[in-house]
Amino acid sequence: MRYILFLVLFMITIPPVKAGPLHVDGSRFRTEDGRQILLRGVNVGGDTKVPPFRSIRGEKDFEPLRAWGFNSVRLMFNWEAFEAEPGVYDWDYLRYYRDMVDWAAQHDLYVIVDIHQDAFSRFAVSGCGEGFPRWALPPFQKPATPDNGENCKAWSVKAFFDIGMHIAWHHFYKNTYGVRDRYLLMLQHLGQAVADAPNLVGFDLMNEPWGLEKSELPALYYDAGSLLQSIRPNLILFLSAQILTSTGLVASQLDPIPLPHIVHATHFYDPGLQTVKSWSPWTLKTANRHWKNLLERWQSPLYLGEFGAPATLPNAVKYVDAIYDLMDQELYSGAYWVYTPGWTDANKDGWNREDFSINDDKGQLRGMYRARPYVEETPGDIMQMEWNEKSKRLALVYEATVFPEEVKIAIPSRLEWIGVEALEGKRAQNCQLLNAHQLRCVHDPKARQALRSLVFLFREREGQ
Known part of the structure; x- marks a missing residue:
C-alpha cells in the first residue's frame, strides 16, 4: 500500500x-x-x-x-x-x-x-x-x-x-x-x-x-x-x-x-x-x-x-x-x-x-x-542473416516496409568491406561507408519489392 x-x-x-x-x-x-x-x-x-x-x-x-x-x-x-x-x-x-x-x-x-x-x-x-x-x-x-x-x-x-x-x-x-x-x-x-x-x-x-x-x-x-x-x-x-x-x-x-x-x-x-x-x-x-x-x-x-x-x-x-x-x-x-x-x-x-x-x-x-559483422538496421523486417567466416560473406534477406530503403551494417576493424552483391548477381553501387565501422546501402524507393536479398563481401584487413 x-x-x-x-x-x-x-x-x-x-x-x-x-x-x-x-x-x-x-x-x-x-x-x-x-x-x-x-x-x-x-x-x-x-x-x-x-x-x-x-x-x-x-x-x-x-x-x-x-x-x-x-x-x-x-x-x-x-x-x-x-x-x-x-x-x-x-x-x-x-x-x-x-x-x-x-x-x-x-x-x-x-x-x-x-x-x-x-x-x-x-x-x-x-x-x-x-x-x-x-x-x-x-x-x-x-x-x-x-x-x-x-x-x-x-x-x-x-x-x-x-x-x-x-x-x-x-x-x-x-x-x-x-x-x-x-x-x-x-x-x-x-x-x-x-x-x-x-x-x-x-x-x-x-x-x-x-x-x-x-x-x-x-x-x-x-x-x-x-x-x-x-x-x-x-x-x-x-x-x-x-x-x-x-x-x-x-x-x-x-x-x-x-x-x-x-x-x-x-x-x-x-x-x-x-x-x-x-x-x-x-x-x-x-x-x-x-x-x-x-x-x-x-x-x-x-x-x-x-x-x-x-x-x-x-x-x-x-x-x-x-x-x-x-x-x-x-x-x-x-x-x-x-x-x-x-x-x-x-x-x-x-x-x-x-x-x-x-x-x-x-x-x-x-x-x-x-x-564479426552484422546487420545493424534494416528498413522493415530482417528475414534471414548469416555470416560465413571462411568466405567472409554476410548474407541478408529482408522485407522492406519503410521507404526509402536504408540498410546499415556494423563492421569490426579486423575486416575490410569490398562490395555488395544483389541476388541476381549484379553489383550494387549505392553503398558507402559512413565511417570506419558502419556501411550504409540505400535503394531506389521506386524499385519496391516484397523481399530483397543482399550479400556483403569482406576480406581480412592487412595487419590485423
Missing part, C-alpha cells in the same frame, strides 16, 4: 520526458520510424562489483567498442556504491554513472542500464557476492566480511547452498524490513538521472535473481517497470529469468507482465565451462528450444544479456562463435560478458578470480572473441 501511494504521488509530480530511441514491436526492436535494430553489445565492466565501483576510467574506455563490432553496452549499476547506508546517497556515483551513459553516446553506443547483483551482496555467501548494500540483509543475519578473492572462485555453488542468502531474498520480496521499498526509491533516483539520455534503451531490472518466477519476480518487475515507465515512456524493460535458467538446462517459467515494451532477458553459460573446461552443442540447442517455447508466450524479442567464455577454455572461440551463429540464425540481440578496461593478469576481472574479460592489460582483444 505504501508503494502504491508513493507511485501515484510520483506520477502526478514528475512530468514524463521524451520516449527512448527504440521500442518493442512484437519480436523486434524498432526505431521511431519503424526500422528494425539488432542490439549486439558487451557488458561493462567486471570490476564494477567491488570498491571503488568504477570500472570505466573515462570517455576513451568506450572508444574500442565500435571497432570490436558492438553497437550497445549493458552498463552495470551497483546499488551498494550508490546507497551504502539506507537513505544516504552518493550523488557523485550517480553523476559518474550518467557520465558513462553520455560517454557511450559519444561513441554511438546504445545503453541498457543493468541493476547488477550476484549472490545478493558482498556481505553474504562468505563474502563472495555483490550488489545489495550490507544493510539490505535481514537484521538477524550477521554480515560476512567481503572477500571476492581466491576463496570465491566457486561462488555460484556456494550461493546455491547458502540458506542465509535465500532467506535474504525471501525477506526482500516480502518487504519485511523495507528493503524492497528502498530498491524502488533507488530506481526512482537512477531513472530520473538518466531519463533524458538520447541513447538510453531501457533497464534490466535485476541481474540473475533468485526467487519464484510465478509470484515474486513478476510482482517486483511490475512495480519497478511501472515506476520507470512513468518517468520515460516506451522505456524497454529487460526482465531476467531466475538464475538457474542460465545453464540452458532449466526452462524459465516466467510469464510476461502486463506492461508495454517488455523483453525476456536470459543468460547462457554452459555448465561445463568452469567445471570440466568443456562445452556441449547439445546444451546450447536445449537452451534455444526453451527460449523459443517461452517466446511463443511472450511474443517479444529475446535479449541474451550475458554469454561468454573464460580465457582458460580450450578453443573458446569456437564456443563463442557457436553462440553468435545461433543469435544470427534466430535474430537474437545480446551482450557479451565482459569488458573490463582495468583487467590485469594478477586481478583478472577484479571479482572472485573470474577471467572472462574480452580485453587484456594492453587493451587488445583476447583469443576467445572474434568480432
Whole structure:
C-alpha cells in the first residue's frame, strides 16, 4: 500500500520526458520510424562489483567498442556504491554513472542500464557476492566480511547452498524490513538521472535473481517497470529469468507482465565451462528450444544479456562463435560478458578470480572473441542473416516496409568491406561507408519489392 501511494504521488509530480530511441514491436526492436535494430553489445565492466565501483576510467574506455563490432553496452549499476547506508546517497556515483551513459553516446553506443547483483551482496555467501548494500540483509543475519578473492572462485555453488542468502531474498520480496521499498526509491533516483539520455534503451531490472518466477519476480518487475515507465515512456524493460535458467538446462517459467515494451532477458553459460573446461552443442540447442517455447508466450524479442567464455577454455572461440551463429540464425540481440578496461593478469576481472574479460592489460582483444559483422538496421523486417567466416560473406534477406530503403551494417576493424552483391548477381553501387565501422546501402524507393536479398563481401584487413 505504501508503494502504491508513493507511485501515484510520483506520477502526478514528475512530468514524463521524451520516449527512448527504440521500442518493442512484437519480436523486434524498432526505431521511431519503424526500422528494425539488432542490439549486439558487451557488458561493462567486471570490476564494477567491488570498491571503488568504477570500472570505466573515462570517455576513451568506450572508444574500442565500435571497432570490436558492438553497437550497445549493458552498463552495470551497483546499488551498494550508490546507497551504502539506507537513505544516504552518493550523488557523485550517480553523476559518474550518467557520465558513462553520455560517454557511450559519444561513441554511438546504445545503453541498457543493468541493476547488477550476484549472490545478493558482498556481505553474504562468505563474502563472495555483490550488489545489495550490507544493510539490505535481514537484521538477524550477521554480515560476512567481503572477500571476492581466491576463496570465491566457486561462488555460484556456494550461493546455491547458502540458506542465509535465500532467506535474504525471501525477506526482500516480502518487504519485511523495507528493503524492497528502498530498491524502488533507488530506481526512482537512477531513472530520473538518466531519463533524458538520447541513447538510453531501457533497464534490466535485476541481474540473475533468485526467487519464484510465478509470484515474486513478476510482482517486483511490475512495480519497478511501472515506476520507470512513468518517468520515460516506451522505456524497454529487460526482465531476467531466475538464475538457474542460465545453464540452458532449466526452462524459465516466467510469464510476461502486463506492461508495454517488455523483453525476456536470459543468460547462457554452459555448465561445463568452469567445471570440466568443456562445452556441449547439445546444451546450447536445449537452451534455444526453451527460449523459443517461452517466446511463443511472450511474443517479444529475446535479449541474451550475458554469454561468454573464460580465457582458460580450450578453443573458446569456437564456443563463442557457436553462440553468435545461433543469435544470427534466430535474430537474437545480446551482450557479451565482459569488458573490463582495468583487467590485469594478477586481478583478472577484479571479482572472485573470474577471467572472462574480452580485453587484456594492453587493451587488445583476447583469443576467445572474434568480432564479426552484422546487420545493424534494416528498413522493415530482417528475414534471414548469416555470416560465413571462411568466405567472409554476410548474407541478408529482408522485407522492406519503410521507404526509402536504408540498410546499415556494423563492421569490426579486423575486416575490410569490398562490395555488395544483389541476388541476381549484379553489383550494387549505392553503398558507402559512413565511417570506419558502419556501411550504409540505400535503394531506389521506386524499385519496391516484397523481399530483397543482399550479400556483403569482406576480406581480412592487412595487419590485423
